[in-house]
Amino acid sequence: MKRLNGVRLSHRKGTATSHTVRIPLPEQVTIPMLMNMGAPCTPLVKAGDTVSVGQKIGDTDAFMSVPVHSSVSGTVKAISDLKLANGNTCKAVTIETDGNQTVSEEVKPPVVHSKEEFIKAIRESGITGLGGAGFPTHIKLNPKTPVDTLIINAAECEPYITSDHRQMLEDPDSIIDGIQTVMKYLKIESAVIGIENNKPDAISLLTQKTSSFPDITVKALPASYPQGAEKVLIYNTVGRIVMEGQLPSDTGAVVLNVSTAAQISHYMKTGMPITERRITVDGDIVSKPCNVFAPIGTAFSEVLAYAQCDTEKLKKLIAGGPMMGACAFDLTTPVVKGTNAILAFEKYSEPTVTNCIRCGRCIKACPFNLMPTEMEKAYQKRDIETLKALKVTLCMNCGCCTYVCPAGRKLAETNQLAKALIPRN
Ligand code: SF4
Numbered sequence: 001m002k003r004l005n006g007v008r009l010s011h012r013k014g015t016a017t018s019h020t021v022r023i024p025l026p027e028q029v030t031i032p033m034l035m036n037m038g039a040p041c042t043p044l045v046k047a048g049d050t051v052s053v054g055q056k057i058g059d060t061d062a063f064m065s066v067p068v069h070s071s072v073s074g075t076v077k078a079i080s081d082l083k084l085a086n087g088n089t090c091k092a093v094t095i096e097t098d099g100n101q102t103v104s105e106e107v108k109p110p111v112v113h114s115k116e117e118f119i120k121a122i123r124e125s126g127i128t129g130l131g132g133a134g135f136p137t138h139i140k141l142n143p144k145t146p147v148d149t150l151i152i153n154a155a156e157c158e159p160y161i162t163s164d165h166r167q168m169l170e171d172p173d174s175i176i177d178g179i180q181t182v183m184k185y186l187k188i189e190s191a192v193i194g195i196e197n198n199k200p201d202a203i204s205l206l207t208q209k210t211s212s213f214p215d216i217t218v219k220a221l222p223a224s225y226p227q228g229a230e231k232v233l234i235y236n237t238v239g240r241i242v243m244e245g246q247l248p249s250d251t252g253a254v255v256l257n258v259s260t261a262a263q264i265s266h267y268m269k270t271g272m273p274i275t276e277r278r279i280t281v282d283g284d285i286v287s288k289p290c291n292v293f294a295p296i297g298t299a300f301s302e303v304l305a306y307a308q309c310d311t312e313k314l315k316k317l318i319a320g321g322p323m324m325g326a327c328a329f330d331l332t333t334p335v336v337k338g339t340n341a342i343l344a345f346e347k348y349s350e351p352t353v354t355n356c357i358r359c360g361r362c363i364k365a366c367p368f369n370l371m372p373t374e375m376e377k378a379y380q381k382r383d384i385e386t387l388k389a390l391k392v393t394l395c396m397n398c399g400c401c402t403y404v405c406p407a408g409r410k411l412a413e414t415n416q417l418a419k420a421l422i423p424r425n
């Protein structure tokens with residue numbers, strides 16, 4: 001089977017052996033009412049209210065949404081506007097912690113007998129894709145077309161990030177239980193766990209743990225970027241192609257991030273929604289690179305302080321990986337459900353942009369054989385028909401084209417702007 005293109009990156013997985021530790025409870029958290037793809041929640045609490053861990057503090061009737069829960073016990077200090085990475089704003093609830101971490105009476109294992117009840121429970125859990133994309137999991141688990149295969153994304157192909165790797169090593173049983181739970185309620189016949197071969201310990205452990213489950217297999221994948229991109233992973237694990245305009249479920253597959261699978265197990269057993277996040281903390285000004293658990297809403301500054309980061313030298317702060325992560329505005333940025341890494345750098349310089357030398361490296365690097373250089377030209381002319389013909393909507397913003405371009409052209413960024421020109425049906 002032909003492998004899709006991509007690039008070989010320096011892995012920089014220096015935290016792969018760092019056991020996850022809980023950071024000290026912050027004095028306050030600021031919990032955004034929008035942490036996922038879709039609609040924001042409306043706060044259900046007001047300043048002065050007492051809240052506890054796992055209590056629902058935000059919700060909405062919008063289809064593409066999940067509720068938001070408190071990660072701490074304490075008192076609501078304020079409801080304010082928070083600027084998001086995409087420039088939009090949403091409401092955020094700031095809670096002063098009381099140090100007790102009292103668990104809400106709402107936290108009870110869900111009673112589930114059917115697929116419908118399972119999907120409803122997963123929405124109530126607030127679970128969204130923990131790989132960073134933040135797609136509501138209950139929608140992903142309720143496709144319109146029949147599904148026969150569950151693919152677990154354990155590739156973790158971005159440099160630096162090891163939070164999924166630590167999930168696999170520290171709590172493999174929850175992953176397998178989460179997979180079995182999804183297979184049971186969605187009546188899925190088989191599951192494949194795709195892991196890059198730069199994590200031999202995780203491959204070995206999960207192979208051993210799944211040996212008595214013939215319907216779950218572990219597949220070692222080449223360590224190349226973007227191995228964890230959904231369409232790439234589907235092709236490289238089960239050989240199915242997601243065509244332009246299709247969803248993975250149109251090929252009979254559902255893809256879940258490996259930490260999402262574990263979170264499903266955790267919620268079904270305890271009823272505790274997602275209130276904390278395993279995060280890799282790394283970068284050239286971080287003295288103690290590590291993996292930590294931090295409550296949702298913790299300011300990046302608190303996490304970086306734990307990792308002994310010299311923030312005076314900070315030039316670039318990234319939420320997520322260096323290829324697809326989002327730059328954070330400042331150190332008050334709160335941890336959200338999708339925060340799998342916080343990277344802080346001093347050494348950073350914008351590349352000088354020069355004219356395209358028609359070397360073709362961007363096309364060779366693109367996993368979908370798109371033509372970023374031609375798409376850039378079409379975007380400059382705002383030529384929508386040519387952009388459609390070049391299949392710009394297939395671009396997943398992986399950044400491979402930008403990474404390899406010797407002329408420093410911001411091809412992936414341009415593609416995102418170009419995609420926005422294409423009218424949605
Ligand atoms: S950002 Fe888009 S065009 Fe560039 S390599 Fe990735 S998928 Fe291809």
Ligand code: SF4
Pocket residue numbers: 355356357358359360361362363372373404405406407408409411
């Ligand atoms: S990699 Fe850069 S220089 Fe080479 S063809 Fe693509 S845009 Fe032009």
